[in-house]
Amino acid sequence: MIDRREFVRALGLGGVATLLAPRLAAQGETPPEQGPTGQATIEGAASLTPMNQDAAKTVRRPAKPGAAASMSADERDDLEHQIRCQCGCTLDIYTCRTTDFACQVSPAMHRDVMSLVEGGYSAQEILDAFVETYGERALMAPKKEGFNLAGYLVPFAALAAGAVVLVTALRRMQLRTATVAAARPDPAAPVEMPGTATERAQLDAAIRKDA
Amino acid sequence: MILVGELSLWVALLMAAWSAVTSFAGGQMGREDLVASGRRGLYATAAMILLASIGLWTALLTHDFSLKYVASNTSANMPKIYVFAAFWGGQAGSMLFWTLILALYSALAIWGVREKGRELASWACGTLALILLFFIATTCFKANPFDRLSFVPADGRGMNPQLQNPGMAVHPPTLYLGYVATAIPFAFAIAALISRKLDAEWLSIVRRWSLISWFFLTIGITLGMWWAYVELGWSGYWAWDPVENASFLPWLTGTAFLHSIMIQEKRGMLRKWNVVLVVTTFLLAIFGTFLTRSGLVESVHTFAQSPVGSWFATFFIGSTGATIYFVYTRLKDLEAKAELESMVSREAAFLYNNLVLVGIAFSVLWGTLFPVISEWVRGTKITVGPPFFNTVNVPLGLLLLALTGIGPLIAWRKASTSNLRRQFVAPVMIGCITGLTLAVLGMRNFHALVAYTLCGFVSGTILQEFYKGIRARHDMHDESIPRATIRLIARNRRRYGGYIVHAGIVILFSAFAGLAFKKDHDVQLKGGESKELVDPLGHRWRFVSQGTSTSETLNRFVTSVGLEVWRDGVPQGIVSSEKRQHFDSNKQPQFEPSTEVGIRTSSALDLYVVLAGVRDETAELRISFNPLVVWVWIGGLVMAIGGLIVMWPQAERRRAGGYVATLEPAPSRAVLASVR
Numbered sequence: 067m068i069d070r071r072e073f074v075r076a077l078g079l080g081g082v083a084t085l086l087a088p089r090l091a092a093q094g095e096t097p098p099e100q101g102p103t104g105q106a107t108i109e110g111a112a113s114l115t116p117m118n119q120d121a122a123k124t125v126r127r128p129a130k131p132g133a134a135a136s137m138s139a140d141e142r143d144d145l146e147h148q149i150r151c152q153c154g155c156t157l158d159i160y161t162c163r164t165t166d167f168a169c170q171v172s173p174a175m176h177r178d179v180m181s182l183v184e185g186g187y188s189a190q191e192i193l194d195a196f197v198e199t200y201g202e203r204a205l206m207a208p209k210k211e212g213f214n215l216a217g218y219l220v221p222f223a224a225l226a227a228g229a230v231v232l233v234t235a236l237r238r239m240q241l242r243t244a245t246v247a248a249a250r251p252d253p254a255a256p257v258e259m260p261g262t263a264t265e266r267a268q269l270d271a272a273i274r275k276d277a
Numbered sequence: 278m279i280l281v282g283e284l285s286l287w288v289a290l291l292m293a294a295w296s297a298v299t300s301f302a303g304g305q306m307g308r309e310d311l312v313a314s315g316r317r318g319l320y321a322t323a324a325m326i327l328l329a330s331i332g333l334w335t336a337l338l339t340h341d342f343s344l345k346y347v348a349s350n351t352s353a354n355m356p357k358i359y360v361f362a363a364f365w366g367g368q369a370g371s372m373l374f375w376t377l378i379l380a381l382y383s384a385l386a387i388w389g390v391r392e393k394g395r396e397l398a399s400w401a402c403g404t405l406a407l408i409l410l411f412f413i414a415t416t417c418f419k420a421n422p423f424d425r426l427s428f429v430p431a432d433g434r435g436m437n438p439q440l441q442n443p444g445m446a447v448h449p450p451t452l453y454l455g456y457v458a459t460a461i462p463f464a465f466a467i468a469a470l471i472s473r474k475l476d477a478e479w480l481s482i483v484r485r486w487s488l489i490s491w492f493f494l495t496i497g498i499t500l501g502m503w504w505a506y507v508e509l510g511w512s513g514y515w516a517w518d519p520v521e522n523a524s525f526l527p528w529l530t531g532t533a534f535l536h537s538i539m540i541q542e543k544r545g546m547l548r549k550w551n552v553v554l555v556v557t558t559f560l561l562a563i564f565g566t567f568l569t570r571s572g573l574v575e576s577v578h579t580f581a582q583s584p585v586g587s588w589f590a591t592f593f594i595g596s597t598g599a600t601i602y603f604v605y606t607r608l609k610d611l612e613a614k615a616e617l618e619s620m621v622s623r624e625a626a627f628l629y630n631n632l633v634l635v636g637i638a639f640s641v642l643w644g645t646l647f648p649v650i651s652e653w654v655r656g657t658k659i660t661v662g663p664p665f666f667n668t669v670n671v672p673l674g675l676l677l678l679a680l681t682g683i684g685p686l687i688a689w690r691k692a693s694t695s696n697l698r699r700q701f702v703a704p705v706m707i708g709c710i711t712g713l714t715l716a717v718l719g720m721r722n723f724h725a726l727v728a729y730t731l732c733g734f735v736s737g738t739i740l741q742e743f744y745k746g747i748r749a750r751h752d753m754h755d756e757s758i759p760r761a762t763i764r765l766i767a768r769n770r771r772r773y774g775g776y777i778v779h780a781g782i783v784i785l786f787s788a789f790a791g792l793a794f795k796k797d798h799d800v801q802l803k804g805g806e807s808k809e810l811v812d813p814l815g816h817r818w819r820f821v822s823q824g825t826s827t828s829e830t831l832n833r834f835v836t837s838v839g840l841e842v843w844r845d846g847v848p849q850g851i852v853s854s855e856k857r858q859h860f861d862s863n864k865q866p867q868f869e870p871s872t873e874v875g876i877r878t879s880s881a882l883d884l885y886v887v888l889a890g891v892r893d894e895t896a897e898l899r900i901s902f903n904p905l906v907v908w909v910w911i912g913g914l915v916m917a918i919g920g921l922i923v924m925w926p927q928a929e930r931r932r933a934g935g936y937v938a939t940l941e942p943a944p945s946r947a948v949l950a951s952v953r
Contacts, residue, residue, distance in 0.1 A: 156518065165872060208661065217643070221644075232629070239617040
């Protein structure tokens with residue numbers, strides 16, 4: 067049962083939370099959309115975000131001397147899967163441009179990719195060119211370098227740390243059990259179980275052949 | 278009715294506050310009258326929220342555009358079914374919908390508490406009333422669907438066309454049913470911690486509601502994938518969007534809990550861990566809602582443009598703080614009643630499974646938050662999209678799949694070498710044969726090969742368990758094979774229902790691995806022109822354009838293209854895809870054009886046709902061959918059926934009023950013989 071002091075303490079935690087939370091949330095919070103009269107017009111509907119059709123910038127480089135297409139159409143499509151359309155749809159260029167003509171950004175970015183491919187640039191050079199123009203947001207996944215490595219490695223490191231903790235705990239438990247078992251060798255007597263529980267035990271025994 | 282609904286919402290706010298105060302006070306002072314008053318307050322809150330919901334539905338269906346919510350999410354020419362579904366289509370309505378489900382669940386959970394659980398009920402009722410108070414207050418003050426406009430527009434904005442899909446009617450409600458149900462186990466866990474009644478009763482209630490939550494989350498997530506696939510037109514069903522991730526997180530921890538609870542029921546172990554999983558599942562549901570409604574992370578869902586973020590942050594921090602406090606101060610009451618005997622045992626396998634499930638949950642959360650962390654640390658905005666999540670989660674998923682097969686093969690307590698050999702031989706052989714056969718047939722994708730090998734292994738496990746069980750029943754009771762199968766499942770619902778869930782997982786992983794062989798093609802066709810393509814299985818497809826056409830129906834202009842399709846020279850009929858431009862009552866275009874995909878499904882692959890647009894009478898199309906997609910829906914369905922079997926109350930449990938299994942020594946041969 068909770069006592070009064072505990073209750074007040076728990077309430078205090080809630081108070082601290084009230085002070086901290088708005089600061090945490092304020093970073094990302096955006097006001098509701100404003101209509102022409104300054105009145106809030108759009109509820110937060112579960113719909114796709116509005117597109118920014120002016121987001122395309124030019125990513126062009128002079129063709130390399132004696133340039134020929136640096137990759138096949140399939141390889142180019144694969145490359146376009148790695149570059150993000152900047153219209154706000156969160157899709158890659160290939161998917162966006164082949165899904166909807168309404169977007170003018172992904173076709174423009176596609177033309178830039180085509181031009182760089184024709185200019186003899188490699189996949190990595192093309193990705194670098196897009197990053198130079200749009201920043202790292204141009205990539206569908208961060209490059210595996212610098213701080214980004216934390217993104218890729220932390221989940222595995224956490225899992226490894228969890229595995230170490232788990233195995234250590236299990237070993238300790240195993241040791242304790244062995245000690246207790248040595249001191250008390252007699253197992254509990256079998257208990258008759260009612261209804262289907264008995265049947266389950268029989269089935270278990272029959273399946274496992276442990277009986 | 279609308280006014281009654283609006284007033285009911287405010288009355289519900291007071292009722293929830295009353296219920297919380299009297300329930301906690303009654304529990305603290307041991308006064309039955311206050312506890313009863315709190316309980317009745319909770320029922321009254323549920324009734325008031327129901328009235329408020331009826332009020333909003335009335336406003337929607339009567340097109341009362343004086344309400345900002347109605348004007349923002351519906352229009353006069355929308356089909357009725359979507360007007361009805363608009364209740365949960367926008368921010369404010371979805372908050373009320375969440376509150377409605379929570380209120381009904383809470384009333385049902387408290388009403389269902391039996392004599393044994395009475396001591397828990399007051400604290401659980403208080404906790405649920407507090408959660409309800411938060412949701413009602415957020416709805417009243419930050420996202421009120423009854424807010425009025427200063428003028429009455431002639432028509433509303435309508436609903437985003439991509440929401441005008443039958444999926445809209447079923448996907449959000451099922452997802453909410455799962456998401457909100459996490460509150461009930463949380464409330465009973467908090468009640469058990471406060472009252473220190475950490476015995477079998479709370480566990481029984483928590484397990485029941487965790488299963489309900491898991492069941493609906495499974496259906497909701499599967500329906501969401503289906504909706505994205507048939508409606509959005511990007512030829513996939515999972516994009517690792519923050520909103521998708523938010524629904525996946527509680528599913529992962531809930532699944533971990535449903536495994537580890539078995540160890541507590543049978544062995545009295547993992548008591549602390551289970552409490553942590555129960556509360557984490559609820560807190561992740563709240564945190565996920567905060568993430569996707571605060572704008573902290575970027576999502577395709579404009580829920581991000583919402584003013585409720587700071588309220589959810591406050592609630593999340595408060596709940597987490599209070600939970601940590603209660604868990605920390607009750608650690609002694611949560612000591613295990615038994616110890617693990619071997620690291621090679623069913624218990625240990627469940628723990629490894631828990632580790633991987635929680636590890637995946639962590640990696641999904643980490644990936645979702647990494648853009649924010651990166652911006653904090655480096656000041657650089659980055660995108661963390663599907664390539665990142667696939668890199669990190671595919672190995673973890675395969676590890677989980679392997680454990681799905683290993684766990685059921687290991688005996689409880691301690692597995693002997695002979696037991697392991699006997700149990701593993703057949704499934705491992707099936708797995709190896711599957712992998713080798715596919716390699717010989719030319720499959721070279723490493724991840725897909727590993728996935729199918731493991732699918733073979735897990736299938737072997739499941740088949741072996743069923744085979745042994747059916748054979749045992751056949752031998753013991755002289756039952757026919759069909760009867761033995763039905764009775765095996767009916768009398769061991771938890772175990773064999775669980776295996777059916779595992780079968781669903783195998784089907785899902787097989788389907789996911791099939792995407793490694795997906796092929797997309799850009800195709801431009803004028804009327805009468807044709808194109809030949811080869812699918813990943815080597816079949817030759819021929820597409821002949823029937824030309825494009827335009828029409829006007831209900832609330833949209835439609836541009837469509839029809840393709841006559843042959844596979845290996847055999848006609849397959851016509852597949853058509855549409856571009857739709859929705860308009861309002863004045864025929865003014867609304868929203869961006871949307872895509873209606875043409876899909877031809879077979880067990881081997883889906884033909885997926887998207888009309889991207891029409892230029893100079895030439896249809897610009899994407900034609901995709903998506904292998905094994907239908908098995909995603911079948912896998913989800915099989916998992917749901919398995920979940921339903923597990924959830925179905927066993928007769929003996931109904932009689933006993935709460936069943937907690939214990940691991941007893943196996944009966945002797947004499948006992949077995951006497952039963953025969």
